Amino acid sequence: MLEDDYLPKQQLLLFYCSFTCIYFPGILILLKFNDNLYNVGTYKFIPILVILMFAEVTKLSFSLLQTDSLPLGKIDTKSAPTRVKRTFGKRLKGILKFLISFVITAFVYYIIVILFGCPLLTHHEETIMLTTTLTSLTLIPASLHLGIDESVALLTGAPLQTSNVIVEAVQRNIKATLLGTWIGATVIPLDWNKPWQTWPIPCIIGALLGYMVAHFMTLVKMLPILRRRRNYFSHSNK
Template sequence: MKDIEIKGMVSAHAIIAITILLATLAPTLFVGNYSVYGTHLVWLYSCCSAVAAVNIALYALLGVSPTPKRHTLSYKVTKLFRSFMYFGFSCLIFHGIVVLYGAPLIESALETFSFAVLLSTFTTLRCICMLGPNVQAWIRVFSKNGAMSIWDTSLQITTLCSVIGAWFGAFPIPLDWDRPWQVWPVSCTLGATFGFVMGLLVAPSWIYWYRKHLTYKSK
């Protein structure tokens, strides 16, 4: 494992983390009375859009994205369509799971779906960027000893941290504190975002610390 690969990961993860900070601050220039709590959906979609754009650009430039098997226009269009389709399915699946865990079914449906979009951006979109629209590759990465590169390992860590962060974010909602950040789904989206950022910070450090013990199968 080359240290230059880890340095590249550190740079990429730092850029994504800074993007989240900028996406949080940027709406203040365009939206009156903007706040993460008061205009939560504005912050959420600003964050989703920025993270999605930077992820797609970064992993394409770093060569992490899988090389196209064919260069025909029809193949590229099909791959793009599958990517959008997988992302959409991911949003619906996360929405369903969140509802099953107690989120409002009808009331606040837009907020619930928006939360699902945020989770999909932190998890599924990164799978698409790193592995392509290939469900078999996704299953391989998240199976035991399925990682084939440090990028696969980072994907495991950031995905796990995002989901755990969202889960922990739900704990304060039932408490009778009457705080603005307890309104659904503010604490969950903040928890998922905090977990994602922590995953970005932890992944390179963990990989560097245990690099001598990490062995990857050849692709």
């Protein structure tokens, strides 16, 4: 038997992937034609990361407007202050948990890239930007769409409390991002003497491409499934 929210989650995931597949290539093209491609390993790349994370928040806001709209006319005025206080405390705790998770995840990525052979005593700015990019593409989207606990579980391989198409898609995004980073690193030691082989440009570009390709894969996978599900529900309602 199908879950009641199976089709809505697929529709939401279809919107997520479609939105990303529209804006993400535009950002990569902008990097190329504005001669900022070689700045991805410097602090000048931070505004681009902020734009990417703003896009993720935008995707989440659309879903919240559709599912979690607050019925203002039904608010209990007697319990409203207590409810607001509890909500504020819960959100503050979530923000602190997220910040701690971000720092720990970035530190773990830093250690991993050091162990994989990146410069230890030099290129600190470049290494920090790589770890920040990886954390931004893996932890932040997962935390926004699944919650902090589930995102940490995904990154550490711990058992998940929920399993649905959105969890599977986020997991695919993380794997593709890390795979793209690793593939990008393979071109650095080659003796082509190209400027884009400078550390960590291939790794960051590989991470960005992996993140984008994962969304394209999910989009292609979702279209026929969603079409069949719609036909199923349309026939069952007749």
